[in-house]
Amino acid sequence: MTLDDSLSIHVPKSDWPRVVIIGGGFAGLKLSRSLVRKKFQVVLIDKHNYHGFQPLLYQVATAGLEPDSIVGPLRQHVEERKNFYFRMLNVKQILPEKKSVATDVGELEYDHLVIATGSKSNFFGNKDIQRHSFPLKKVTEALDLRSQLLQNFEKSVLTKDIRKREALMNVVIVGGGPTGVELAGAIAELRNHVLPQDYPELNLKRMKIYLVEGAGRLLGAMSESSGKNAQAYLEKFDVSIILNKLVQTYDGETVKLNDGTQLYTTTLIWAAGVMGNTVKGLPDEAVERSRYLVNEYGQVKGYEDIFAVGDIACLKTEEHPHGLPMLAPVAIQQGKLLADNLERLREGKSMKPFKYLDKGTMATVGRNKAVVELPGGLRFGGFFAWIVWMFIHLLYIIGFRNKFIIFANWFWNYVTYDRGNRVIIRTYKPKKNRDRKTEKNPPKDGES
Ligand SMILES: Cc1cc2nc3c(=O)[nH]c(=O)nc-3n(C[C@H](O)[C@H](O)[C@H](O)COP(=O)(O)OP(=O)(O)OC[C@H]3O[C@@H](n4cnc5c(N)ncnc54)[C@H](O)[C@@H]3O)c2cc1C
Known part of the structure; x- marks a missing residue:
């Protein structure tokens, strides 16, 4: 494939609907990987050319892991297909009336837009x-x-x-x-x-x-x-x-x-504290506490063709009246369901509502110590919890190379202090x- 300079951001027109995804975090990456197997043209835009595994950032910060082992290049992590385009760009504004997004090098039109821009630190104005x-x-x-x-x-x-x-x-x-x-x-x-x-x-x-x-x-x-x-x-x-x-x-x-x-x-x-990483362009009514208000299908309030998934989406449920927690499993599950729902929409079927499957929460507290809470009230701490914490993080980290390097680092750190x-x-x-x-x-x- 060669570059065609007459095209906006060098993305060709397609007979398949174009889905523009802003953000290659947990939600955007899961969605992209699922959607490229379906009849859509998928354009993934991110400021960075990598997906970062935030749960292990603290280990990079404390010299436990090298940064490369907790990131994965976005171009490699989505199966190579002719209908997939990655562009390293900053989306500056959403232009819903034109069905396009404005980036630092021009505009790109969409049939469906998915906002998966995650969250940023909240300093509460200080x-x-x-x-x-x-x-x-x-x-x-x-x-x-x-x-x-x-x-x-x-x-x-x-x-x-x-x-x-x-x-x-x-x-x-x-x-x-x-x-x-x-x-x-x-x-x-x-x-x-x-x-x-x-x-x-x-x-x-x-x-x-x-x-x-x-x-x-x-x-x-x-x-x-x-x-x-x-x-x-x-x-x-x-x-x-x-x-x-x-x-x-x-x-x-x-x-x-x-x-x-x-x-x-x-x-x-x-x-x-963290707050949603909103993009300019959507009205205030669509935003609550810096997150986009979405319905159970992920549609942003007031729009049928704009979706939000992951941390940036505020889906209120009975159990979570202020919105689902900003957690990786929520983002992954929303990304996966949205891929299926977009296909259902394309086939004229009705979409399926999102139901969060809580797989539990955990935190590690250094060597041999962690706390784990599983659904159903099972809670434990100490060494076994720490093993569970390590296993789950290795499972979720993207790429076999990264899993191997992280495991080797942890083993080395453990035995040598x-x-x-x-x-x-x-x-x-x-x-x-x-x-x-x-x-x-x-x-x-x-x-x-
Ligand atoms: C230190 C830390 C530890 C955490 N630990 C855990 C944990 O143990 N367990 C857990 O479940 N969750 C944890 N989380 C939360 C989890 O990381 C988030 O819930 C998850 O990353 C949300 O995924 P996302 O896809 O919504 O957003 P993100 O993963 O944040 O991805 C957003 C992407 O959007 C891109 N982007 C943003 N704005 C633009 C723009 N305008 N243009 C182009 N690209 C843009 C960013 O570059 C980024 O790649 C942790 C978070 C942090 C910060």
Whole structure:
């Protein structure tokens, strides 16, 4: 196939209906893989040319895994077919009246549009926290955090100022959900087992890891017993847990909590909230709390030809009156059903409603420790839960090569107490130095 310059984004016209999918995350990728086998022209658009496995971002950030092992190239992960086109583009606007999307290099028309743009960090309007903290939603953010953590230890060895040294070594994690808990466990493991070999000069007992949570317990989306177990495991790893407190301000070195407590760190990790990654162009009535309101078929409120799946979709059910949880299984199941429903539509049949099959939730808390909750009320923690956690993550990660590399890394880390990726390949520069206009023109929510 050669490029035809007369065509918009080099996508030829087809006798089959064109489905444009924005986003190659869990939902968009599942949908694309299912839809290419049917009579549709499938155009998958993503800002990146890879699918990122977000549940393991924290392991990249803490030098447990290399970034390549948790991503998969989108062009390779959809079966090669003549009806499939991948374009690495940023969709800037949806133009429903023209049935097209505007990208950074032009417009593309669609017969059906699927928005699968996922979510981004929510800083709740606090620009200072946004500017100085480390979010963890993208692979590039995980690499920034990894560089920051490692650079800080190198700087700690060089400074004579004790307070500065402690601020460099300390880490404050905000948000006691699975991401915060998993990060806290992984950083504690680094401090307790790995860093002492690298930095014998440093007194790592003085390195504090704080996990700050606004509610009265950890893992609010799981049961109270799982929250308590996670807290007990983290305390055993010497993580300081601060409950019922909110971070009010952060200037890059001092974290102020709402009770006046001050913590000193140059690394504040923001795991306290996410919001939908909406695209300009649809009316406000179609959006609630930054997610597109969809019916049980995934159709965005007010449209028959525009669908939303995954984190960006807000499907309210009796059990989830504010919308289904932002989880990978929801995104995968919605992507799969939408492929079938689009085919049913094409054949003039009625679509099937979405029913979320909850397969359970889990979080790991470092070496040998995890909590698992299965549907039907079965809950367990400890070593067996940790094995289950590893098995499920290996199952979901895309590509045999990635599964193999991750398993080998985990095995190596487990038996040697070592981590192979403690290198600063890409130096992290604080945002204030990278972006001189930030004071007057702070980044928008979710922008890094
Ligand atoms: C740190 C972390 C840990 C997590 N752990 C778990 C876990 O253990 N278990 C679990 O079930 N879930 C977990 N999740 C949630 C899970 O990752 C999400 O629910 C899932 O990724 C949602 O899939 P999605 O397809 O909706 O969006 P995403 O996977 O976020 O994909 C969205 C895609 O859209 C692209 N995109 C966005 N805007 C545009 C645009 N304008 N133009 C072009 N492309 C665009 C992005 O580049 C991205 O590739 C975790 C999330 C995070 C951040």
